[in-house]
Amino acid sequence: MDVVFLGTSAGVPTRKRNVTAAAIKKQSGKAWYLVDCGEGTQHRVMQTPLSLHRLDAVLITHVHGDHCYGLPGLLASASMSGRRHALTIIAPAAIRDYLDAIQATTGLHLTFPLEFVAVEAVNARLSLPDFSVEPVKLSHGVASYGFVFHERGVESQLDTERLDALGVPRGPAWGRLHRGEDVTLDDGTQVRSDEVLLPSRPARKVVIGGDNDAPSRLEAACLGASLLVHEATYTEDVVERLGSDNQHSTAAAVATFAQAMALPNLILTHFSPRYHDKRGVVPNIGDVEREARNHYRNTLYLARDLETYRLSRDGQVSRLERP
Amino acid sequence: MDVVFLGTSAGVPTRKRNVTAAAIKKQSGKAWYLVDCGEGTQHRVMQTPLSLHRLDAVLITHVHGDHCYGLPGLLASASMSGRRHALTIIAPAAIRDYLDAIQATTGLHLTFPLEFVAVEAVNARLSLPDFSVEPVKLSHGVASYGFVFHERGVESQLDTERLDALGVPRGPAWGRLHRGEDVTLDDGTQVRSDEVLLPSRPARKVVIGGDNDAPSRLEAACLGASLLVHEATYTEDVVERLGSDNQHSTAAAVATFAQAMALPNLILTHFSPRYHDKRGVVPNIGDVEREARNHYRNTLYLARDLETYRLSRDGQVSRLERP
Structure with a gap:
C-alpha cells in the first residue's frame, strides 16, 4: 500500500508545501483514493503518475477550506478530460452542501455522477474496490473525521x-x-x-486522520493498525504562546499517543507554515521532528509534498526515492 | 503600467500554465489589482513580489470555475496573514452569490470586509486608487465582462x-x-x-477582456487604448472541427479585430490546453501565434505564466526579463 502526499501545509500553502491532500492506493494497479483536496491538489496530481480517470473515491475529513477548496476544480478538470463513470465522495454532510452551492452558483456541470456518502450516517465499513473504509469522528471546531483503510483482496x-x-x-x-x-x-x-x-496474512490497516485536537479519538481505530498518518500542526512551545484552544494537535501529543498504542509507523503532516523547511531558519520543521522523536521510538516520518511512502506486506514503512 | 500573467490556460491547468489570472499595477509602488482568480492563483502570487496585503481590488470577468475557483483560498490566505483593511471586489453579481455560498457552507470567516461592486449596476467609471475602471459586457455563455483600466495620477x-x-x-x-x-x-x-x-501626457488605457466570442463588443473600449489583453482559446482549424458554438474567440478573430482598431499592442492569453508549449508537438502554441500574426501587424505577444509586460509612458509594450 502506498500513501502519496500531495499537500502537507496547514491553513495556507507555502512555496514548498501545498495545503492538505494525500492519495492512498494499492502498490500495484492504477486505482487510487484521495483523502482531502485543498486548493491546488489537481496541480499536484499532475506532478505524479496518478490519473483523474482512475480516481475511485474522494474522502474529505472536514469542510475547512485548506482541505476542500480544490475539490470543485478537480471535479471540473475530470469532467473536461472526459470522465463518465461515477465518483464516490465520502465526507461530512457539510461537503455536500458546499458542492451543491458551487454547482448552483457557478454553473459547474459534471459529465459523471457523484455518489455522495455522508459520513455521519455511516455505521458499517464502506466497501470500495481496494479497501473497506471506516470513518472515525474526531475533535475539531467543525465535524472532522479520520478514515481507517482496511486492505481488501489479501492473497489467499x-x-x-x-x-x-x-x-x-x-x-x-x-x-x-x-x-x-x-x-x-x-x-x-x-x-x-x-x-x-x-487469507495468507492479516489485512493491512492504515489510519489517516483529519484535523483533530484529541488523538485518543483514534484509539480503537489504531488497534492493530500498521500506520497512522496524523496532523501535527504545532510544537508545544508555540501552543504555550498561542493558547491551547487551537483545535489542533502538537507533535508531542500525537507521538505520545502513537507510542502508547505501540504503533509501528507514524507519519506526521499538516504543519503550520511558521515552521521553515530551510535549515537554520527558526522555527524549523526540525523542531517538530525532534519533539515527536522525544515521545515516539518506532518508525517516524515527517511528510513532504510529493513523497510516496510504501507499507510493505510485513508492515514496514519506507519512503520511496523519487523516480 | 505592468501586467503580470499569473495563469494563461483555458479550462484546466497544464504543467506550465495555470488557469486564468492576471495582475495589473503601476510600474512604481506595490499596490496591485487582480483580474480573475482561477484555482492556484495564490500559489502563483507567491512566485512574484506581489503581496496580498497590497492587493487593492479583485476584478472577476465571469463565474466559470477557471476564472474564480481560486478566490476563496486567496481570501482565506489574506485573512490568515492578518489583512484587516477592506478589499474591493468588482464582478458579475453571480460572484457575490458564489462567495456568499462558500462563506455559508465552509465557515470561511474573513478578517477584513469585502466591498462588492456588481458590474451589472455600474454605469460610470469606478475610481480605484491607481486606475479608474469601466466594465464592458462581452458575449459568452454566462454574463462575462471586460475591464478598461484608465491610468490615474498622470504627471501634470x-x-x-x-x-x-x-x-x-x-x-x-x-x-x-x-x-x-x-x-x-x-x-x-x-x-x-x-x-x-x-496633464503632461494622455492617460494610458489598457483593456483586459474576459471570455468572449465577439471581440467587437470591445470596439468603443479599445478606441485610444494602448493595449488589449484578450483570450484566444482556439485556432480556426480547431473550431472547424469542434463547431463554432464554443463561446470563445480564435486567434484570427481577435487579431483581425485588433488590426481593424489599429491597436498598437495585443497580448493573447487563455489558450486551450490542447496547444502544446513544447516545440514540435502538435497542435502547438506556435500555431496560435502564426494565426494571429497573419492578421495583425503591430506588437503581438502570447502570454506565458509569470511573465511581466510593461507598457511605457509612450505606449510601447515590452516583456521584462525575469529577475
Whole structure:
C-alpha cells in the first residue's frame, strides 16, 4: 500500500508545501483514493503518475477550506478530460452542501455522477474496490473525521484441512478453487471457492486522520493498525504562546499517543507554515521532528509534498526515492 | 503600467500554465489589482513580489470555475496573514452569490470586509486608487465582462497661459500650485491648484477582456487604448472541427479585430490546453501565434505564466526579463 502526499501545509500553502491532500492506493494497479483536496491538489496530481480517470473515491475529513477548496476544480478538470463513470465522495454532510452551492452558483456541470456518502450516517465499513473504509469522528471546531483503510483482496491460500474434510481430491479441482472458481465433485457435491480459502496474512490497516485536537479519538481505530498518518500542526512551545484552544494537535501529543498504542509507523503532516523547511531558519520543521522523536521510538516520518511512502506486506514503512 | 500573467490556460491547468489570472499595477509602488482568480492563483502570487496585503481590488470577468475557483483560498490566505483593511471586489453579481455560498457552507470567516461592486449596476467609471475602471459586457455563455483600466495620477505641468491670465506672479506660488497646493494672492484672490494644472501626457488605457466570442463588443473600449489583453482559446482549424458554438474567440478573430482598431499592442492569453508549449508537438502554441500574426501587424505577444509586460509612458509594450 502506498500513501502519496500531495499537500502537507496547514491553513495556507507555502512555496514548498501545498495545503492538505494525500492519495492512498494499492502498490500495484492504477486505482487510487484521495483523502482531502485543498486548493491546488489537481496541480499536484499532475506532478505524479496518478490519473483523474482512475480516481475511485474522494474522502474529505472536514469542510475547512485548506482541505476542500480544490475539490470543485478537480471535479471540473475530470469532467473536461472526459470522465463518465461515477465518483464516490465520502465526507461530512457539510461537503455536500458546499458542492451543491458551487454547482448552483457557478454553473459547474459534471459529465459523471457523484455518489455522495455522508459520513455521519455511516455505521458499517464502506466497501470500495481496494479497501473497506471506516470513518472515525474526531475533535475539531467543525465535524472532522479520520478514515481507517482496511486492505481488501489479501492473497489467499487453500484451507487444506477443510478440503480434505470436504473430500475434494488433490489435483485440478484444488487449482480451480484457489483461482476463485466453484467446483462440482464427481458425487455432485458443490464446493464454493470462498469456503476453502484462507487469507495468507492479516489485512493491512492504515489510519489517516483529519484535523483533530484529541488523538485518543483514534484509539480503537489504531488497534492493530500498521500506520497512522496524523496532523501535527504545532510544537508545544508555540501552543504555550498561542493558547491551547487551537483545535489542533502538537507533535508531542500525537507521538505520545502513537507510542502508547505501540504503533509501528507514524507519519506526521499538516504543519503550520511558521515552521521553515530551510535549515537554520527558526522555527524549523526540525523542531517538530525532534519533539515527536522525544515521545515516539518506532518508525517516524515527517511528510513532504510529493513523497510516496510504501507499507510493505510485513508492515514496514519506507519512503520511496523519487523516480 | 505592468501586467503580470499569473495563469494563461483555458479550462484546466497544464504543467506550465495555470488557469486564468492576471495582475495589473503601476510600474512604481506595490499596490496591485487582480483580474480573475482561477484555482492556484495564490500559489502563483507567491512566485512574484506581489503581496496580498497590497492587493487593492479583485476584478472577476465571469463565474466559470477557471476564472474564480481560486478566490476563496486567496481570501482565506489574506485573512490568515492578518489583512484587516477592506478589499474591493468588482464582478458579475453571480460572484457575490458564489462567495456568499462558500462563506455559508465552509465557515470561511474573513478578517477584513469585502466591498462588492456588481458590474451589472455600474454605469460610470469606478475610481480605484491607481486606475479608474469601466466594465464592458462581452458575449459568452454566462454574463462575462471586460475591464478598461484608465491610468490615474498622470504627471501634470503648469498651464502657464492660465497662470498669467489669473495674474499669478512667477516664483514660489507657481511651485506650490505645481505641488498641488492652493494659494492666495496678495490681492486676496484664491487660486486652486487643479485649475492651473494640465496633464503632461494622455492617460494610458489598457483593456483586459474576459471570455468572449465577439471581440467587437470591445470596439468603443479599445478606441485610444494602448493595449488589449484578450483570450484566444482556439485556432480556426480547431473550431472547424469542434463547431463554432464554443463561446470563445480564435486567434484570427481577435487579431483581425485588433488590426481593424489599429491597436498598437495585443497580448493573447487563455489558450486551450490542447496547444502544446513544447516545440514540435502538435497542435502547438506556435500555431496560435502564426494565426494571429497573419492578421495583425503591430506588437503581438502570447502570454506565458509569470511573465511581466510593461507598457511605457509612450505606449510601447515590452516583456521584462525575469529577475
